[in-house]
Amino acid sequence: MRFRDAEGKPxxxxxxxxxxxxxxxxxxxxxxxxxxxxxxxxxxxxDPRKILDRFILRINGLEFEVKDEKDVPSFNAFLASNPxxxxxxxxxxxxxxxxxxxxxxxxxxxRSAGGAPGAAHAAVMAPATLESAIDAFAGSRETxxxxxxxxxxxxxxxxxxxxxxxxxxxxxxxxxxxxxLSRAHLIDFVEHHAxxxxxxxxxxxxxxxxxxxxxxxxxxRAGAIPAEDRxxxxxxxxxxxxxxxxxxxxxxxxxxxxxxxxxxxxVDDAFMGAIAGISKKAxxxxxxxxxxxxxxAHLRRIFEPTDYLRHNSAADAFWIPLAGxxxxxxxxxxxxxxxxxxxxxxxxxxHVFEFGERDAKGVKNKNSVRRVPVAERLVELGFLNYxxxxxxxxxxxxxxxxxxxxxxxxxxxxxxxxxxxxxLDRIGLSDSNLxxxxxxxxxxxxxxxxxxxxxxxxxxxxxxxxxLERASDAARSHGSKPWExxxxxxxxxxxxxxxxxxxxxxxxxxxxxxxxxxxxxYAGLQRAARIVLDHVVINGETGKFKSGWHTNAKRHxxxxxxxxxx
Numbered sequence: 001m002r003f004r005d006a007e008g009k010p011x012x013x014x015x016x017x018x019x020x021x022x023x024x025x026x027x028x029x030x031x032x033x034x035x036x037x038x039x040x041x042x043x044x045x046x047d048p049r050k051i052l053d054r055f056i057l058r059i060n061g062l063e064f065e066v067k068d069e070k071d072v073p074s075f076n077a078f079l080a081s082n083p084x085x086x087x088x089x090x091x092x093x094x095x096x097x098x099x100x101x102x103x104x105x106x107x108x109x110x111r112s113a114g115g116a117p118g119a120a121h122a123a124v125m126a127p128a129t130l131e132s133a134i135d136a137f138a139g140s141r142e143t144x145x146x147x148x149x150x151x152x153x154x155x156x157x158x159x160x161x162x163x164x165x166x167x168x169x170x171x172x173x174x175x176x177x178x179x180x181l182s183r184a185h186l187i188d189f190v191e192h193h194a195x196x197x198x199x200x201x202x203x204x205x206x207x208x209x210x211x212x213x214x215x216x217x218x219x220x221r222a223g224a225i226p227a228e229d230r231x232x233x234x235x236x237x238x239x240x241x242x243x244x245x246x247x248x249x250x251x252x253x254x255x256x257x258x259x260x261x262x263x264x265x266x267v268d269d270a271f272m273g274a275i276a277g278i279s280k281k282a283x284x285x286x287x288x289x290x291x292x293x294x295x296x297a298h299l300r301r302i303f304e305p306t307d308y309l310r311h312n313s314a315a316d317a318f319w320i321p322l323a324g325x326x327x328x329x330x331x332x333x334x335x336x337x338x339x340x341x342x343x344x345x346x347x348x349x350x351h352v353f354e355f356g357e358r359d360a361k362g363v364k365n366k367n368s369v370r371r372v373p374v375a376e377r378l379v380e381l382g383f384l385n386y387x388x389x390x391x392x393x394x395x396x397x398x399x400x401x402x403x404x405x406x407x408x409x410x411x412x413x414x415x416x417x418x419x420x421x422x423x424l425d426r427i428g429l430s431d432s433n434l435x436x437x438x439x440x441x442x443x444x445x446x447x448x449x450x451x452x453x454x455x456x457x458x459x460x461x462x463x464x465x466x467x468l469e470r471a472s473d474a475a476r477s478h479g480s481k482p483w484e485x486x487x488x489x490x491x492x493x494x495x496x497x498x499x500x501x502x503x504x505x506x507x508x509x510x511x512x513x514x515x516x517x518x519x520x521x522y523a524g525l526q527r528a529a530r531i532v533l534d535h536v537v538i539n540g541e542t543g544k545f546k547s548g549w550h551t552n553a554k555r556h557x558x559x560x561x562x563x564x565x566x
Contacts, residue, residue: 124179125260130166133178134159137255153410158248165189178256183266186249187274194242194278239281246275292433293442296519299325301427305524305564309531310557311423313548315390316399318532319383320416322525324439326375326516327353328447328461331436332413333368337398339391342384345371347503351384355462368462373509375516382529386536393538393545401536401547443516450515460508527564 128136138159141152163173166185246267253265272279294302302308302321312318320334327334333355341354356369374383390400402408408415413436420436440461447457457463536547549556 124177124263128178128256128259128261129174130176130178130181131163131173133256133259133261134163134252136259137252140255141251154244155248155251158245159252161193161245162186162189162249165192178261179263181253181262181266183268183271183274186266187271190242190246190249190275190278193245194237194239196237239278239284242278243282246278291435291438291441292431293445294325294434294438298429298434299442299518300520301429302424303520303525304427305521305528306561307427308525309528309564310561311426311551312419313532313535313557313560314401315386315532315536315547316402316416317419317423317548318529319386319399321420321436321439322381323353323378323383324436325443325518326378327372327512328440328443328457328516329353329355329372330368330413330440330462331417332411333462334413335399335416336412338396339387339398340396341398342374342387345373345503345505348373348505348509350374350505350509351379352505370459370462371505372460373505373512375509376513377517377522380522381526382533386529386533389533389536390545393536395545399547401545447511447515452511452515456508456511459504460512524564527566531560531563 134156138152138156141155166176166189167173169188250265250267253262253267256262257265303325309318312321316335320331323329323334324331333353337353337355343352343354344350345352351374352371353374354371378384387398390398393400397404402415417436424430424434444457444461447460448454532548535549536545538545549560551557
């Protein structure tokens with residue numbers, strides 16, 4: 001045992017347990033540790049050698065004395081006199097916990113009790129190892145309808161990073177209990193996490209210039225960055241990314257507290273005060289996080305039929321940007337669509353995108369679960385013909401040629417977004433503020449300027465719920481934004497109102513067709529869409545779908561591009 005004497009000098013004491021039996025030695029060692037922890041709760045001025053000679057534990061009016069292994073029966077009697085303590089230890093051992101862990105539970109309960117009658121009931125009632133609790137937490141997030149799979153994966157990664165940090169700090173994460181996770185542990189982890197380098201995916205790998213990266217909240221496409229700069233050491237993580245991890249820690253502690261794995265969450269006011277600097281920096285970053293919008297000239301350049309087909313012959317690369325420009329939908333929402341998500345609205349007879357009604361893949365939150373009319377321009381270009389084609393071929397995914405893997409499951413829009421970033425670089429639009437999400441800023445701005453009612457724009461964009469359930473005023477006002485009013489939150493039912501008998505989808509489609517009609521070469525894009533459709537095939541032997549052609553097939557590519565001029 002290590003301690004400091006009265007003069008503050010470090011001292012070490014070694015004492016024989018007077019037994020050759022390993023099991024008895026472990027019991028005695030646990031009893032000594034229990035005594036040490038009990039004394040530390042009441043004073044910092046003590047010599048541990050004293051308690052080796054005589055140890056008296058007082059709790060709930062009872063006394064228990066241990067001098068050597070002969071007093072083990074007394075210890076058992078003490079447990080019998082304290083059924084709450086005894087039952088918790090027994091349940092812990094029966095659940096598979098090692099005796100050492102069970103004694104750590106006993107120490108925690110003694111410390112929580114503090115000698116006050118009845119206080120033991122405030123102790124941990126469902127002890128669990130940190131690793132098992134994290135597994136249970138991650139599993140619960142994946143089953144909640146409000147959590148995207150990518151969000152559940154992010155929570156899991158944060159908790160895995162915490163385990164790695166604790167392990168590197170000398171903690172045995174296999175045996176560490178949830179209630180041993182302290183505020184200091186989490187503060188140290190967050191400060192360490194904030195110093196981590198931002199990931200620059202593929203930064204030092206030739207040929208990976210198509211990747212979109214985000215370092216310290218700056219949006220840059222690697223294709224627009226000189227090779228020598230991409231090899232440089234990246235910046236630290238964005239403060240907003242660190243605060244997102246803090247949210248994951250808070251959610252875990254709330255979960256663990258609710259499951260009675262810990263008495264009180266260490267992510268409290270004192271914790272938030274300790275990381276106030278990071279929170280302030282994150283807020284500053286958020287205020288300066290603005291995406292650019294595509295001008296009319298940008299859009300004509302992006303959708304110039306020849307270059308667009310040359311670099312986007314695969315169905316997802318061809319249709320997702322066009323649908324983004326003509327529907328206000330998010331990248332992940334479009335990339336995660338299934339064939340059955342394109343349906344005909346009963347009330348209006350119009351074809352609609354059904355985002356998140358069958359599967360939350362790619363959907364951001366509850367308001368994002370909605371239906372959006374398919375723009376007339378998309379219909380004219382042949383989008384519904386493509387849907388019919390893959391449905392006829394037996395596909396479930398709207399873009400069945402894309403490989404099914406963990407990335408597609410957790411973040412459907414990741415690869416399409418990276419490919420679109422590369423395309424922008426190739427056509428000379430290398431402004432780091434111009435990314436796929438700029439379509440969303442462009443279309444919402446366009447509808448606002450064209451006088452589309454704000455509430456209807458929110459219904460189209462997924463910023464307001466389209467369901468018929470109206471929350472109470474109290475629930476709606478809780479956490480509401482400063483600019484929201486009772487007039488807007490409570491009295492406007494834009495999702496239910498029919499003007500002159502016009503169904504909701506018909507009204508929304510009118511807004512989309514009127515406002516999102518850009519100056520593009522639609523005739524050329526229509527011919528390009530037919531070529532894309534002709535290249536959607538299925539291998540009869542393997543059942544795998546194929547779409548488009550390889551960029552190295554230059555002769556074939558030129559032959560297909562020549563068809564655009566006919």
